[in-house]
Amino acid sequence: TRTQRKKGDWSLKDFEIGKPLGKGKFGRVYLAREVQSKYIVALKVIFKKQIEKYGIGHQLRRELEIQSNLGHPNILRLFGWFHDEERIFLILEYAHRGELYKLLRRNNFLSETQSATYIASLANALAYCHQKHVIHRDIKPENLLLDHQGQLKIADFGWSVQSEKKRRTMCGTLDYLAPELVEQRTYDYAVDNWTLGILCYEFLYGVPPFEAESQADTFRRIKEIDLNFPPAPLVSAEAKDLITKLLVKESSQRLSLQKIMEHPWIVKNADPTGTCKN
Numbered sequence: 001t002r003t004q005r006k007k008g009d010w011s012l013k014d015f016e017i018g019k020p021l022g023k024g025k026f027g028r029v030y031l032a033r034e035v036q037s038k039y040i041v042a043l044k045v046i047f048k049k050q051i052e053k054y055g056i057g058h059q060l061r062r063e064l065e066i067q068s069n070l071g072h073p074n075i076l077r078l079f080g081w082f083h084d085e086e087r088i089f090l091i092l093e094y095a096h097r098g099e100l101y102k103l104l105r106r107n108n109f110l111s112e113t114q115s116a117t118y119i120a121s122l123a124n125a126l127a128y129c130h131q132k133h134v135i136h137r138d139i140k141p142e143n144l145l146l147d148h149q150g151q152l153k154i155a156d157f158g159w160s161v162q163s164e165k166k167r168r169t170m171c172g173t174l175d176y177l178a179p180e181l182v183e184q185r186t187y188d189y190a191v192d193n194w195t196l197g198i199l200c201y202e203f204l205y206g207v208p209p210f211e212a213e214s215q216a217d218t219f220r221r222i223k224e225i226d227l228n229f230p231p232a233p234l235v236s237a238e239a240k241d242l243i244t245k246l247l248v249k250e251s252s253q254r255l256s257l258q259k260i261m262e263h264p265w266i267v268k269n270a271d272p273t274g275t276c277k278n
């Protein structure tokens with residue numbers, strides 16, 4: 001039947017295109033409905049000229065390979081793709097409540113329940129990615145969407161990489177690699193753990209922890225871990241404890257995803273359904 005169609009044989013005539021949902025450097029995303037099933041999707045349209053101009057063909061192929069093989073409740077599904085002469089179309093899951101970023105801006109900051117629920121969902125999704133050797137590397141509020149139940153969805157794997165774990169050991173013995181290069185492997189994974197610390201702080205305070213006037217100041221503050229917690233809004237000591245254990249310079253010392261999910265603040269505040277119905 002049509003629902004069992006192969007991934008590859010979609011075309012534009014299978015969809016009715018709705019309102020634009022967003023735009024990025026390489027294209028736009030539209031609301032769309034599959035004609036036969038009436039199923040609502042987000043259709044990402046990318047211009048081949050832009051891909052050639054910015055040389056991101058390999059990156060797009062990686063996004064397609066990675067995201068089409070990931071199946072997790074907190075990762076936006078890629079159902080398939082097709083192309084015509086000048087465009088490539090990605091058929092993506094539609095997140096009805098849009099960008100988490102907008103919710104954060106609208107509310108200034110989120111409650112401890114909401115923040116813990118989203119951090120738990122992210123840790124869950126990243127643990128799933130890491131066991132598939134995928135590192136997202138670009139987890140930020142703009143890449144986080146909310147579905148009709150308020151479930152968090154990580155979108156936009158354009159910047160993610162399939163960790164070279166296998167290839168690196170294949171291309172030569174580790175004997176000659178300096179510790180920091182061998183360490184590089186775990187470092188890659190731990191970059192997402194750092195980002196969870198940044199996001200947790202930003203959910204609770206409404207601003208990222210190392211924000212500064214100039215980029216140079218932000219880099220300095222990151223390098224020095226110049227972390228302080230404003231008196232308002234009032235945030236629990238457990239929340240600060242989790243943030244402090246993630247924003248650690250030495251990547252191998254950051255709290256693991258498993259330990260994040262077991263942290264007292266997460267256990268106490270995260271809504272297990274991931275939707276924090278309040």
Ligand SMILES: Cc1cc(Cn2cc(-c3c(Cl)cnc4nc(-c5cn(C)nc5C)[nH]c34)cn2)no1
Nearest residue numbers: 021022023024027028029042094095096097098
């Ligand atoms: C190119 C380009 C633009 C973007 C950013 N982007 C992602 C979406 C998007 C996706 Cl992929 C899936 N579901 C969405 N739902 C919304 C949405 C819903 N509401 C009520 N408001 C918005 C916005 N946007 C979705 C749109 N743009 N990535 O690559």
